[in-house]
Amino acid sequence: MNNIIRRFKVAAAVALTAFTATGFAQADAWPSRAITIIGGFPGGAGTDIYARKLGDLLTKSLNVSIVVDSKTGAGGNIGSDFVARSAPDGYTYLLGTAGTHAINAALYSKLSFDVERDFTRIALLGDVPNVLLINPKKHPDIKTCADLLAAVRAKPGTFNYSSTGNGASTHLSAAQFANAAKIDIVHVPYRGQGPAMSALLAGDVDLFLNQSAPAIASVKGGRTIALAVTSAQRLAALPDVPTVAEACKLPGFESSTWYGLFGPAKLPTDVANKMSDAVLKIVTTPEFKSWLIDTQGITPAVDPSPAAFARVHQADIKKWAEIVKASGAKVD
Template sequence: MLRRTALRLAALAALALPAPAGAQEAPWPSRPITIMGGFPNGSGVDIYARKLAEPLSRALGVPVVVDNRTGAGGNIASEYVARARPDGTTFLLATAGTHAINATLYSSLPFDPLRDVTHIALLGDVPNVLLVSPQHSPGIGACPALIAAARARPGAVNYASTGNGASTHLAAVQFALAAGIEVMHIPYRGQPPAMLSLLGGETTFFWNQSGPSIGPVRQGQVKALAVSTRQRLAALPEVPTAEEACGLPGFESTTWYGLLAPPRLPAEIQQRMAREVARIIAEPDFVAWLTENQGITPPADPGPEAFRAVHQRDIARWAETVRRSGARVD
């Protein structure tokens, strides 16, 4: 009996000893990192994630890959990251849609948009661009013509969005309320099919995010009637604001992109990742890409605390717009 007790105590003592140096966990990062996205390839989120991944991989010394898991307005990817191990291998390129708008849009979510995350970095303000097809809507060459067409046939003019309650939907709701028009909403699953609906003449207009809009505008595939910011975009300087083009004083509809991690991420990983991301997005070449190629305004303060404050404020800010839209997902 005494021998068994002595052996048991010896075993417990051995467990309490520090592990040999070779067995200790390697410093972060030591494994590939995945940036999850909730929207299809070619979407604004996907474009930004892939642009960020390359310099981030060089800075951290490990591969950084992008994995898009689409569906449910970005909730599938958001839930995956909310439940992932907080080991610094999984991050989420989130949006105001996934983590502010969806808080009111969905009657219930399998995660808490504010509590089940670790804030890493605010990545920029994202505007929308009012698009029409010059081929299928040749008579709508400017915003007043679109408003007039909608007033002439209430409910007959339709518009595309990237999903029910998405920022592209709510921008159109804000536009319709400000212009006093009644239009029909046709949601699609992501940006590419929504854009195809506009190009194919299935829909009349589309308040699309700036990033995936700029290429088709410059190529003449679509015509931009207005931007949703109070100042013109450096990427599309010839396109007027909604106030200028549509006669809607003070009209503005922008969202944000941000980098999140699972809850309970160790502070040292959060701080290192936040520093690297902030440095990358402040580099002149990256700023030029954001403003001139994507129409995105870099954040004044990308830090985790500033990001959390913006996030918390926007949950309340978007709640009223969602309620006025009548959009609801059960």
Template sequence: MIRRTLLAAALAAATAAPVLAQDAPWPNRPITIMGGFPNGAGTDIYARRLAEPLTRALGVPVVVDNRSGAGGNIGSEYVARQAADGYTFLLGTAGTHAINAALYRRLPFDVIRDFTPIVLLGDVPNVLIVSPEKRPNLRTCQDVLTAARARPQAVSYGSTGNGASTHLAGAAFATAARLDLLHVPYRGQPGAMTALLTGDTDLFFNQSGASMGPIRQGQVRPIVVMSRERLPALPDVPTVAEACGLPPMDTSTWYGLFGPANLPAAIVNRMNTEVNRIISAPDFREWLVQNQAITPPAPPNTPEQFRQTMAADVARWAEVVRASGATVD
């Protein structure tokens, strides 16, 4: 009888343990923000800058991890397969959650159904940059246009991968200017930037966040910003419309924070509130605008607004991908 009583008590305790764990307040252990691109990419830079104040706000460590490859799909798939418990998030992009939906014939996840949009982190423009050491003759947009028109397929541009925003920005520019540029894809930001600096490629339509450091160090020269207006961080760099004699162009993408599908509303709202508070603080906002050339989101920046932005961009980028002819099997 005593043994049966002890066994029953042990079984009851084991059965109750998950309930107690579920009832524990969130968060009570470390949180991971996953990125789908290599260390040093714009998403990695942003995630690491966000992690420190988010750690203070939530009272648990917030760590950054990157699982790069397949245009960000590896990191995205990892998060999509995690439990919806608030301990794994994705710093995604318009690339991973809009462009890839049209670019890849098969995705191991659904960009809408398998994720919970939490908060928009900012709009990220592209900047056309060159190496002043390797291409001293390319100082203005007209220089680029003249060189490209004189020798079709001889002027090349690198990208962070087939179908990435850095590829599609170059394709959109080439289409608008009626140029025949040679596209050279690399696996992520480091390879594409190295190719530009060594002279293996001529141009790079890079994202602003990953461009600002090399620009300020004098390693690269900005030619134009691929946005409708000049950037506060680069006030002397003209737009495509100003410098190239082309219609206004905007190839900006965005960064955003996602969780797995069916993330509880309480966790979504808490993360949205904390992240909005952090990115709207004067010091963080200045870092975004002046250091990364990223446009902060306008308030109130709700999860539903982010969902609508993402859905609209899925349709918008599908047209761009179709026009570019880019596909990835």
């Protein structure tokens, strides 16, 4: 009997050791299958461009496929909700923005998720300004921001502007601009970057403060003229375009948002750290920074770490709440 009990204990110990080893092996094996990065905005948006570039590089470094999937609607809330409800297994992330995770908290009377509690911050991906665009075919006489302001002030309430949606950064940036310049312009919201840009190119609206990446493409393609950028400094990608502070004689004016990578809440610490390390190794390289600065008009984060991201995120929730309140924008 003692021999039987002894053999049973030995077998149990071996089984437990094997089980434990397998468990550690499975944890260490992350990632073992495709990872999905969700975007809350349509293809062609700045977030989509960034997610695809980052995804291509992560595919090489993590040796698994990175799938970029857009789940659009409600100012990015559809995509955010999807990730907030996803299993915290390390295979679903969100390329979020100050819009989805700061502005929307103040803009929407009720969200299905908490912008802080329901997510794990992975990396801060960069600061994103807007570019003040006009259609040169519709307004051939407007060459500068001074020209635009003179035209608007001569006919208050007759000029309008497109945005990528009510409360989006393209809306609030324009609202900030109108408030600072003391001008009366009419907001016309569209569903996404594509329709908002199409409205400008078709002459349906007079101006558009678009995010830097798609704006730069339209300017370099000759379809639009950039009158100013909303950043504190000129963009390397548009070196001849002055800042709003310079061109519009609005000292101190600045309006920019950020991109950031989030996972769902309760993501295992080791997985979150591995994903963060993989992303930081990419976004801190000189090559990636040059891509951001020279082609996207995005300023790389000084400190992209999760800890720094948390500080920026929490401060922006308060900042944008004040801006949203001042703009009067609200979505039920």
